[in-house]
Amino acid sequence: MPTPSQPTGDERRPRAMVIDHAWHGLGPGLESLSGPLGAPLTRTVKLIVLPLIVRPALRPELAADFLGPAQVASLDGLIRESGTRLAATAQWFTLLKRTRRALGIVAGNPQDLYFQRCFELATEHGAPAAGADATARAVVEDVADTVDGRTVEALKDHLADAVRRLRLDAKLAAAWERRDPAPSDATAAVALAAEVLEACGAPGPARNSPQYVSMVEAGHGGLFGRALWTHASGVWGHEDLPTHLGLTARQVPQRPEVGRGASTATLPAPLDRTLFERLFVVLQSSARREELPTVPELVKQEAGRSCAPLGLCDESLRVAVVLGGRLAVGLDPLGTGEGAPGRTAAHRAVNSRWRREASALRARRMTVSPRPDPDGGVLDALAQDLRTPWAAYMRRLWVRLHGRDVRDAPLEDLDAAWAVLDGVARSVMMDHRARVRSALRTLSAAPARPAEQRSA
Structure with a gap:
């Protein structure tokens, strides 16, 4: 395993800074993927730039925190070469959000749900053109079906049942005693x-x-x-x-208690969280919820894990x-x-x-x-x-x-x-x-x- 990366001289630059500089050089058209000051959103870097453009697993020389001149040039080139595709990704994301609102879908974070899908659409189709509305609707409905049963709303509904809550509380008490x-x-x-x-x-x-x-x-x-x-x-x-x-x-x-709700701003320390709070964080932060078990299975597993x-x-x-x-x-x-x-x-x-x-x-x-x-x-x-x-x-x-x-x-x-x-x-x-x-x-x-x- 390589030594934990750190700068060894003035010629090395932080990878995050290289990404930011290259991003600003792409020009307008990336607003829906960028923050107020024009830098890429954290989720843009996490979900699109690193896994789909940089691909550190295939380019381990670009996986370090600080890059030498050759690696800086390579990373800068990869991002700039992807400029047209990223602009198309931004257009698809705007279209998918508009479609989502029209369909009345509110579950999940749109960036988590759609960023990678939008990059795939941009790669396959380029910018939205004729027939894009139908494609967007199909994607939004497919994502909604995929994450169905894996949302905070589904968790609330599942734990709202009084009989189920009593059984779950008894299960927690028994597991704690064991x-x-x-x-x-x-x-x-x-x-x-x-x-x-x-x-x-x-x-x-x-x-x-x-x-x-x-x-x-x-x-x-x-x-x-x-x-x-x-x-x-x-x-x-x-x-x-x-x-x-x-x-x-x-x-x-x-x-741990069963719990009834959660707020990101007031979450207690990890080992003091209720079952609801533990799963709330998982459901809120998951970029690919289709990889998670359904809510009933999540609750069942978490009772033992907690x-x-x-x-x-x-x-x-x-x-x-x-x-x-x-x-x-x-x-x-x-x-x-x-x-x-x-x-x-x-x-x-x-x-x-x-x-x-x-x-x-x-x-x-x-x-x-x-x-x-x-x-x-x-x-x-x-x-x-x-x-x-x-x-x-x-x-x-x-x-x-x-x-x-x-x-x-x-x-x-x-x-x-x-x-x-x-x-x-x-x-x-x-x-x-x-x-x-x-x-x-x-x-x-x-x-x-x-x-x-x-x-x-």
């Missing part, structure tokens, strides 16, 4: 996780890492999950860090939680603990990339400034995120692993595990970058305070 909360030693799992993370930074392939295989075969993920049920402490070498690293707001996870160690059934995914926790407690975007004991090659790679974020360096200095916060607490909150990055990391990691568990997609080797662990780190970093920029824009737009107020 747990084995015997005290477990999570320290050994964490120690082995450090060896695995060191292998992630070593040169050469690491897919056959004996430490990773050993962790999965010995059930170290399950042992760690059972340790959370017994309020274990001190496993990370820092007494002030909870063993669960924010996966629950309680000392130990409680038996009472399993770490709320996951697959052992390789549980091991990924342990690896992610070991990585998370060593995240240091501020560079305050460089050279601290216990840092692995994976830590050095991720921390170096985070600290080299040129666009956020000034903002980070502001977040740790002792001066009074002029915007009423936004910078204080950002500073706290930087001091405890493990909280956001573990929450996002669990959601991704849960999605894989629902789809029966284990992490077959260390390559696959590292791709998830590193991907979550990049995601958290980019999210924080966006929040910092937003805070700075707000501050710069605010009227200056009178001198007497500032000196008071």
Whole structure:
């Protein structure tokens, strides 16, 4: 497995920046695939640019986060060569959304449901022409039929039945009582996780890492999950860090409830979520719902999964939680603990990339400034995120692993595990970058305070 990517010189450029620059060079006609400032939407990159144009699986030299000059030219060329097809994709998407409204269909996110279909239509037909309305209607109806029974609305209807809710609650209670909360030693799992993370930074392939295989075969993920049920402490070498690293707001996870609703803005910690909230996230975030079981089967499986160690059934995914926790407690975007004991090659790679974020360096200095916060607490909150990055990391990691568990997609080797662990780190970093920029824009737009107020 290649070393976790990071810039090694001025000649290397972030892949995201290359995509953004090439996208802006395509000109008008891409508005329905772009954000307010003309950059490609996150879903455009995730669902169209990377899997259908760049295709990193076939072009591994373009899979890194930072690209050399030759790779930059190759990626730029791929996107620019696809300009006509992307413009046609945007036109098809506009037509499919209009057709969807005319048919009164409201379930699902149109971008998730139609982006890839629109690219396929653009590849096959070019821009919409004669007969496009009939084609659009057929596609919208086909997608609606495919995802039927796999929507949040279907989940609400399924759990609205009082008798079914009582049976499901009894099933949850029985599964929770069958747990084995015997005290477990999570320290050994964490120690082995450090060896695995060191292998992630070593040169050469690491897919056959004996430490990773050993962790999965010995059930170290399950042992760690059972340790959370017994309020274990001190496993990370820092007494002030909870063993669960924010996966629950309680000392130990409680038996999950059935639940009746969910809101993205108010979702609790992963292990505190109701059955409804767990499946709500899966249904909301799934780009290809046809790959999911139907709602009754989803509910049936989730009842057992929610009472399993770490709320996951697959052992390789549980091991990924342990690896992610070991990585998370060593995240240091501020560079305050460089050279601290216990840092692995994976830590050095991720921390170096985070600290080299040129666009956020000034903002980070502001977040740790002792001066009074002029915007009423936004910078204080950002500073706290930087001091405890493990909280956001573990929450996002669990959601991704849960999605894989629902789809029966284990992490077959260390390559696959590292791709998830590193991907979550990049995601958290980019999210924080966006929040910092937003805070700075707000501050710069605010009227200056009178001198007497500032000196008071």
